[in-house]
Amino acid sequence: MPLTKITGGKLYDPTNGVDGEVRDLWIEGGRIVSPPADPTIHPARVINASGLAVMPGGVDIHCHIAGPAANAARIITPDQRRGEGNVLRRSDLTRSGTLGSVPSTFATGYKYAGLGYTTAFDAAIAPLGSRHAHLEFADTPCIDKGCFILMGNNQYALEAIEANDPARLRMFIAWLLGATKGYAPKLVNPGGVEVWKQSSTARGHGLDDPIPGYKITPRAVIREIVAAANDLGLPHPAHIHCNQLGMPGNWRTTLATMEAVESRRAHFAHIQFHSYGGGEGDEFSMSSRVADLADYVNAHPNLTVDVGQVMFGDAVAMTADGAAGYFLHKLYGNRWFNCDVEVEAGCGVTPIEYRRKSIVHALQWAIGLEWYLLVDDPWQVMMSTDHPNGGSFLAYPQIIRLLMDREFRRAAFARCPAAVRERCILGDLDREYTLSEIAVITRSGPARALGLKQKGHLGAGADADVTIYTPSENYQEMFELPRMVIKAGETIVDQGELRATPDGVALHNAPAFDQDRLPALESWFNDHYSLKIKNYALA
Template sequence: MLRIINGRVHDPLHGVVGEVRDLYIDDGRIVSEEGIEPAEARDMETLDAAGCAVLPGGVEIHSHIAGAKVNSGRIMCPEDHYGHVRAATDVTRPGCGLIVPSTYETGYLYSQLGYTTVFEAAVPPIEARHAHEELMDIPMLDTGCFAVMGNNYLIMKVLSDPDAARRTERLRALVPWLLRASRAFAVKVVNPGGVEDWKWNAGAADLDTPTPPFGVTPRQIVTGLATAVDSLQLPHPMHLHCNHLGDPGNVDTTLATMETLSGHRTHFTHLQYHAYGRTKKGGFTSGAARLAAYLDTHPEFTCDVGQIVFGDTLTMTSDAPMEFKLHKMRGAKWGNCDIEMEGGSGLVPVRYAPKVLVNAIQWAVGLELLLLIKNPWQVFLTTDHPNAGPFTAYPGIIRLLMDADYRRSWLEKLHPKVRSRTVLFDLDREYSLDEIAVITRAGTARRLGLASKGHLGVGADADVAVYPILPDKAAMFSRPRFVLKQGELVVRDGQVVAERAGRTLCVAPEGYRELPGDLAETFAGCYTVKLANYMVEDEYLRRPEVVPCG
């Protein structure tokens, strides 16, 4: 057993706001103090958290840490490795990289920020086996992945059925089969229809643009998949990357998508990239206020931000046409992959600069979303790592949210037109420590349907982050005093002191365990792999844990 004493506990799920409490841990879980004998308490290991805030371990809802595109990113940007090298110690393995860290380095860096659970946000089912191999290699973290379905050939084939009842029934069979085949946690949709359109040399996809070869529209894709996810009662709702990412004026498409999905549980990811207005001359403005107002009246929706971080990074996404457009705009290196039958992906290195107007607006829009959305349980902190910047920038973003004076000091560093095209510098709101706990762990855990994470109640996983209470919130969140993973001390004073393997989180929804006959025939006739080789076996999962549906 172990106890943490004298710390100020922040547990938003249970309404605990900075109360000095002791936490007791046994067998990897938070346990009640009741029933512990005085002699037993005297003998147990004790961590003194005086002067510290005690929070649940961080829960990352959207990051890119494993899979084919991540490996391609490591190859594309060898310069990322040169300046960021971790030598081996008695505890840690060597590692390198900051923008796209190696597998072990990813686990160490997240744990050094107090994070204990991370989800890879986009894995085509055909590439899931490799993604799981990398997730198994990442220490310190519980992990899972989201299966990409928005441009899947079999999904569109089912959606093209003119019989609505049969279409719904067949989709309700295909979606759980794909989740089981890929051992994934949730349904991911990226630029629905738009990636497949691009393969057919078509233009950008609006909500009602027919997608070859079946003529299915993005609106049909998102409503069909959202309905299936709701019917299956998956723990996490459909995880949606909307159409027209990065385009000026795309806030109209995002709002139209939200209106289409009204009443369906939906998580809108990296919403900053989908929150742009448009000037009369086609330039960028902020549309964050419009989206915040809509979200405030639709509690079924949540979002993460994808906050821009100034500096060098690497964009990687299943939105292949967007990456090609970015490549043509910047003349930068570009990598692309059309993933047979299931989607695409692309990679382009970028540099975000404060004096570049578009970048300055993007930076402001992300912060506006976080400050304008009233309910912190609806908006979560991400950088869409590494697309908008590395996750290691979280402490600096937290300072921007908690310190309005510091935030205002950035105005003079930005392009001079940013103030006229955004509302950020008119906002006085400052986040409390409890609101930070919501947007980085309590809210994300609840939206993911992880009942044992994101809180410090009895029975919760003993994933705990203890931070020294400092005036400089970036410094506070950069170097936790203690981090515990399943009750074991793994980080002390910001340094990894022990290595622990995490678990793989997945779902097993009700539905067909085999692909329906006609779809199996289509698979055999079109895929380059055998159906038996498509399924991810247990051997590719590390200590698998099935999170219940419903």
């Protein structure tokens, strides 16, 4: 395979301890390789990166870009996708598409690539929706992708936990990931969605409240699924959306959930939405409790979080937490979509607009930034907007500027309502991120948390996913328009123009499991589902 050499660039490769050093990078066969030992060997192609910043391709650990919920979000938000600025025209290289809060599949791939991202994970796919998700993945070019499979309200999982049968639960998790081509288990409001299906007012289900129909609690669901996933040795054992999302006072539930995983590895999703002080159900008393939760994360290196940063403007609440979707629909009076996916999960979708003048919305914005600034180790906190829940992934460059430019952040904070400044400590935080720390929270950290040893770094053997940026004092401009993006050794973006649209690959796990338990699962499955188990698994 022909050799490519990227020369003269300043490399930011935190995984390998490289912080802005001028080094050459060699690529062959879609991988980064060591420099040739023979000095007479010359590259077929040389990329001059002198004066430029070279980083691994971005890795988005938490977004919603495919599957039935994303499709429903596109259907119920036609107003967000109208107008010439939201339409992508077909070209000799690209397919047509739409933008808005939830871009169409092809547009999603193009726009991620345009930011320098080469990998993204959909964070909540019901097992029965995985076939749909993978079909959309096939139409999402330029990036590698994977999905987390919903398990926290799956009735078979709940029965295995109630029966105190860890082996049965491990077998089910392993089988389900293989059958759905999923990457990791996802828990969303564990046990709470099952409660809400029986009563639309039961949104605030606590961690130790019994789950109707079962002799277990959400705490038991979290503890046992996290334990089983860790025992299976999964690269990303558990991705947790805590109970009581968005409710004032929910920080106590979040802290209790962190304690419930004990010393096991676990990732907490869109943590901003779970960090609120105040009286339960009283949004007027809402405040930040990030400091308390960040202290716990700082003391527990087994935990990682992504932020779920709220950005002002249009968004879509799109969640497997049907209770939260219903609450927001009632709160804002917007149209909404809801789905109960057989015995597996629930789903809620409703449009939302975040307004700077709103005390609650501005406080959510500030709380997200506090998370980035209060977690000591950037390897434990990762960039996300919970796309499209807090805003679009296209806002990542603006978030980077807010983190790297203290004066820009202060000016933005000063435009928020005065009451917000009394309910959080953002105004007291002086920390500014470095380019190396940005590389951690957008690339190296997510790759490590996901167990992707071939992603997020520039060492020999890594995928040749490379982004080259032109340094600028305006960090938003710097990260909005990469000089070049390379995917698996192929240049896909050059000077802001798409040059190639490769398919990318679907990343998934299929752990081994006890085959002797399959007949019992098949019997249960055929009694409860509307389709046969033989038609369930993806080929």
